[in-house]
Amino acid sequence: MRKRTDMTRDWIATARTLSEALPYLQRYEGATVVIKLGGHAMGSDEAMDSFARDIVLMSQVGVHPVIVHGGGPAINEMLGKLDIQFEFVNGKRVTSQPVMDVVEMVLAGLVNKRVVAAINRQGGRAVGLSGKDANLMVCRQTDPALGFVGTPERMNTDVVRTIFEAGMIPVIAPIGADAEGHSMNVNGDTAAGAIAGALKARRLLLLTDVPGVKDASGTVVTELTAGQIRQMTAEGTIAGGMIPKTETALAALQSGVRAAVILDGRAPNACLLELFTDHGAGSIIRSA
Numbered sequence: 001m002r003k004r005t006d007m008t009r010d011w012i013a014t015a016r017t018l019s020e021a022l023p024y025l026q027r028y029e030g031a032t033v034v035i036k037l038g039g040h041a042m043g044s045d046e047a048m049d050s051f052a053r054d055i056v057l058m059s060q061v062g063v064h065p066v067i068v069h070g071g072g073p074a075i076n077e078m079l080g081k082l083d084i085q086f087e088f089v090n091g092k093r094v095t096s097q098p099v100m101d102v103v104e105m106v107l108a109g110l111v112n113k114r115v116v117a118a119i120n121r122q123g124g125r126a127v128g129l130s131g132k133d134a135n136l137m138v139c140r141q142t143d144p145a146l147g148f149v150g151t152p153e154r155m156n157t158d159v160v161r162t163i164f165e166a167g168m169i170p171v172i173a174p175i176g177a178d179a180e181g182h183s184m185n186v187n188g189d190t191a192a193g194a195i196a197g198a199l200k201a202r203r204l205l206l207l208t209d210v211p212g213v214k215d216a217s218g219t220v221v222t223e224l225t226a227g228q229i230r231q232m233t234a235e236g237t238i239a240g241g242m243i244p245k246t247e248t249a250l251a252a253l254q255s256g257v258r259a260a261v262i263l264d265g266r267a268p269n270a271c272l273l274e275l276f277t278d279h280g281a282g283s284i285i286r287s288a
Contacts, residue, residue: 020278033064035068037070041270064164066172071106074106074107095149104183136195155197193251194255206263227288261283264282
């Protein structure tokens with residue numbers, strides 16, 4: 001039995017927000033949205049539960065969310081526990097066979113099932129898989145010096161569409177396989193962009209720990225074109241860890257994704273704000 005209460009500004013504002021969301025709910029009905037989950041949004045059970053509620057709501061209103069997750073800290077922790085040594089070359093982890101075994105165990109096992117369980121706790125129907133399942137993500141070796149690190153070369157998204165048709169939410173670990181079936185470690189952003197492109201997703205949302213792409217003054221730029229991204233990168237305004245994220249966004253646009261958004265996964269309900277409000281969240285990147 002619900003409690004009777006006086007109308008307050010907060011309740012009225014909530015009702016207004018729901019009403020104003022209607023055209024955006026209609027716009028995204030039936031749309032595919034690929035979300036790269038990483039950073040703070042994975043850091044605590046509370047953050048994970050909040051993210052999971054947003055995903056279930058998206059599914060309930062007719063959006064087809066696809067979750068691609070990372071898990072670098074969990075991999076480092078397990079490598080430490082097992083006393084397996086590794087190194088980085090130009091900021092990228094060298095993935096030997098022992099390291100690859102741990103990466104696959106952690107990403108396709110521990111982390112993947114944690115995300116699946118969080119969504120299911122909120123009333124969703126999530127199913128976990130990796131890029132190896134049904135040859136979803138066939139890779140080539142990125143660089144022999146990096147070992148078992150792969151770049152997606154051929155995508156087979158039938159398994160994802162089958163999951164959609166069953167009314168479920170796919171949660172994908174960024175593990176692919178080469179043509180011979182060897183497991184390959186794929187950067188999470190790269191995997192999300194490749195999957196979004198193959199699905200011709202309406203949106204690619206890259207959750208990170210910064211508010212978005214910043215200009216030379218440090219101000220977040222809310223709307224950008226591919227040309228502006230290239231110019232800002234050439235000028236050095238976009239640098240460091242933002243470069244691979246913007247490169248992923250540009251590659252996704254070239255593959256047919258309508259728009260990519262780099263947004264702050266630390267902000268509550270970031271995905272809902274981006275999709276279902278007029279002000280959005282973070283930096284949206286379009287082809288032109």
